[in-house]
Amino acid sequence: MDTVTEAWMRMEDWLRRYAPRSAAVLAPPADPGELAAAQVTLGLIFPDELVESLRRHDGLTAWANVFPEAPLLSVAQIVEHRQMCMDVAESVDGFTPTEPGAEPWWHERWLPVAEDNGNSQVIDLRPGPGHGRLGWAVHDNGGDFSDAWPSLAAYLRATADALTAGGAVGHWHPYLNADDELWWSLVDETTLHGEALRPAPPLPAATASGLGTG
Template identity: 50%
Template sequence: MGTWDVGLFDNDTAADFGGTLDDAAEAERPGLVRDALVRVLDAEDPLDQHLAVEAVAAAALVAAQGPGGRPVTSPYGPDLPVPELPAGLRDLAVRALDRVAAEPSELRELWAETVEYPRWLRGLDRLRRVLAFPAPQPVARSWARIDAWTRRHAPASYALLAPPADPVEVEAAQDAMGVRFPADLLESLACHDGITQWANLLPGQPPMSVAGMLAHWRMCVEIAGDDPDLTQPHGDGEDDEPWWHPQWIPWAQSDGDSQVIDMREGPGRGRLGTASHDETGHFGDGWPSLAVYLTAVADALDQGTEADEMTPYLTPQGELWWDSPGETELNGEPLTPAPAAGGASGRG
């Protein structure tokens, strides 16, 4: 297999797969994508490298059609569009990627012998993460589910949710920042103007009030100033970011580290990332939008599952607490796994 880079289509087998899709009738292309994924799951050990490469390419095409997916723009990928793929292929693609990355896999073994192995693994991890994003619900619906769950199971946390933000204050903050807030942030603020005091209410940083968002934004803009070490990306890769950018909206914050919404022009507009107080910004393990993030949080509470690699628990004081899976105590007191809503997702 001729390989010239770590891109998902940067090898002969993947490029041939793209050509096969172009040669097929439009109605046949979804079936070819599915077949590439199924062949990996049905294969005997060790997994053949060519089957693995086709499955990774197919997973990239599936991911491109979902939340946070990036279009396949490689010149070695298919030139013709792939019709809308069934939603069920997302789970199939995740399972196929897990099979490719597990042992025994010829493709994994080949990459493990190169200096690009960590970069190849990061590409698979990012692709898998995108495939696992839920389809976003309206933000108001996600907050209604979070509210209902905390009201029932964590009343101490529910009591800390602030009422809706003042629309006049929201408009003034946008004018001061020179950035228009995305629709999902406006919808979130119309539900809650952050929380009234610090609480571990979300798997990431706790949401701020409009006043808090503006104050944190002003502080970061003032610190960054015109210093190129803080305002310019470090490196020239697609994941290299500055310490701060004035078109980042800090919507959640704790100990100086903020979860920001990127409002720069481009395909990443509206995505969530992290701006740490002592590191550059980072979006590689973020979320495609606030709407997707809050949907995942609501799903995790309703289903008793993880969100952002964190699990919901309850403290003896009736508080919601997010922590790593498998934790049993906090400061010497027991943590109880948060109860699921009887298997219902609340998505109705």
Template identity: 50%
Template sequence: MSTSWRRIHAWLATHSASTAALLNPPATRDEVAVAEGVLGVRFPGELVESLCCHDGVADWAALLPEGQSPLAVAAIVDHWRMCMQVASDVDGLTVPPWEDEPWWHPLWLPWAVGADGTAQVIDLRPGPGHGRLGWAGHGGSGDFSDAVPSLTRYLHEVAEALHHGGGVRGMHPFPTSDGGLWWDEAGAG
């Protein structure tokens, strides 16, 4: 995990300085422990390691494919609480008969979010999908149909795409003229 973050940070420092400047310093293990206590779940070791590299970003940036920004520990707690509140208000914890997933689940841990509020979540439910990454958006149900098996693999794929070209889930990195980073389909940059 730390190797992937070092590679991502090095690429950003060279090719996307304004995005690199948004990376927060590391979270502390105490901050993570407080968040775990508030949410009542243990954060996966790979998420803790990621947060101990960078505690998310200071402001939204398309740091990750599909316009996602990693969340800081406090923002993980805030987003989870908001989703739990909304889900309880609209019966969003129940799986509709026509869907595979509920709108939200208490064992989904948001770790990144897009400008539109769609969260990339880590599935902490027991079973074969434990640790996979999926999506929880505003409408519809959660989606794990194109799940990445782990955060470690995902950030490795991001680092590889930045350093060697190629894409992650069909999205390719493009430095912007203002020193930022954008991800889009091949040929769109």
């Protein structure tokens, strides 16, 4: 089973080969000092798999549809977004579920790792069987872990699998747009701005089998 770094290596190889413009928006590794300071600021220890991912790429340098569900955040963006959600939750009683058994709008042990249109993908750091799962904090509703990934690593591996071997990540399928950029879309939504999306080609079998071993 791939480590986080090995999953990233497979994604990077695919992006360099088929979508170099998308590869170009992957940020360089996070600064170790910034990573340590962020954990002190937030009062949370980042999971090892998140640290490993950020040490590979500190988010993106510009918005891009590189990931099927939401763009990954940098260390600075994680701190900013989490603090914003904490402030909002404190002002609107967002820590309290609206009904028994429901998730609150926000929890102090949720750590955002990706965000799109106000909806953030969060790692659940609460103790218990759901610890480490990857779910959603929805901007206009309660949190949602009904279709959670068991971990950030599992999500990254699934993304690498869909690119290098073909397939989907949940409902999302990889395509190339007219500018040869990676674009994730639903199976029945195969145009973008009036131009056709092309199914993303998998890596040749011999190439794919040799990845993740370095």
